[in-house]
Amino acid sequence: MSDAGPKLPDRAKRILGRLVDASARERILISFASLALALVVGAILLLASGAFATCGSPFLVFGGIEFCYNPIEVYRVMLNGAIGSPYSIGLTLRETTLLILAGVAVAVTFQAGIFNIGTQGQFVVGGLAGAALVQYTADILPANAIGGILLFVLGLAAAGVAGALYGALPGVLLAYYDANEVITTIMLNFIATAVAFTTVRSFLREGAAVQTALVPDYAVPPSIVFPEASSFSVLIFIPTLLIAFGAHYMLKNSPLGYNIRLSGEQPAAAKYSGVDAKGVIVRTFTLSGLIGGLTGGVFVFMVLGYWQPSVPQVGFDGITVSVLAANNPLGVIPAAALFGVIKSGAIALDLQLGVPRQLAGVLRGIIILFVAMPEFMRMIGRKFGLGETSATPAQERVTEENDD
Structure with a gap:
């Protein structure tokens, strides 16, 4: 790992350096883990928001509190709204x-x-x-x-x-x-x-x-x-x-x-x-x-x-x-596809479940934030020269050309 990094605690440097050195398989696994965590956090947010909403038939009543939004149903509608029909896929x-x-x-x-x-x-x-x-x-x-x-x-x-x-x-x-x-x-x-x-x-x-x-x-x-x-x-x-x-x-x-x-x-x-x-x-x-x-x-x-x-x-x-x-x-292609699925699915929430558009936007933001954050931190690590592979290809090519 490079010693030219920013003034950060050693633990933070090790984490950023590990992200920089992560293989393609590890980065894919991190992305899926981030997506799963985002869905869990989003479900908690939906439950909490549903406790303050007004609805005719809550899906859950616990301790005298009515919860209006079913996270599983919300995610099902989002997925169906994004890829559930030729029209949805087109959108x-x-x-x-x-x-x-x-x-x-x-x-x-x-x-x-x-x-x-x-x-x-x-x-x-x-x-x-x-x-x-x-x-x-x-x-x-x-x-x-x-x-x-x-x-x-x-x-x-x-x-x-x-x-x-x-x-x-x-x-x-x-x-x-x-x-x-x-x-x-x-x-x-x-x-x-x-x-x-x-x-x-x-x-x-x-x-x-x-x-x-x-x-x-x-x-x-x-x-x-x-x-x-x-x-x-x-x-x-x-x-x-x-x-x-x-x-x-x-x-x-x-x-x-x-x-x-x-x-x-x-x-x-x-x-x-x-x-x-x-x-x-x-x-x-x-x-x-x-x-x-x-x-x-x-x-x-x-x-x-x-x-x-x-x-x-x-x-x-x-x-x-x-x-x-x-x-x-x-990488923009699958990233754009994920973003497109989330955007199209969020539209269906307001139309089919009556979930407020603002809440759908927050849910979309949470998913994007969690999935994008590891790569964002990896960019920061590379920017400051952390990790064994940081900027190595460029340096090697310059060295080779100078040797010639």
């Missing part, structure tokens, strides 16, 4: 698709040691750009399958370019002006939301509501396997998986990916080996923004069908997904 996969893209966008920058929380702003800007292109070009292109494909491709391209440009901005500020990326990305999130609202209200508004024009039906990717009402298309899900695999391959096998990982794991070694740190920062932010903008485009074409200023916090959810996946683009 879950729809959430999973967005979260994979957002998670990969965040993971790319986190791999470089950059704490980027601006994916939400890139999501907003990308969605707005895609919707705007649809509104201004739909009447120019033919209203048939060919026109629909062109409109879809151009819309996603506009979303990706807008997100990339918006993502590059905090990269330039960090690389050349040493502006803290946490502050700049937070501010840019707010700016994106304000600009989107003003743009839609003043220039793109269609009808009484503050929203853009609807995406023509011929430009919406077909559902094929799942019910159309689920707003999910396999034709978008498959390329989304390819993006995750492509990001993983890029990080592991390309010069840019090596420079990104080296900059994140060993900044001093990266500088010593001649890596252009400023260029890596800007390119990493740009790539992340590109994927974040594509997420907004997918939201417009597959989910909403138009753009409005009030949108879900997909970019912020992507941070949780990335942390849960240890910033591994391939």
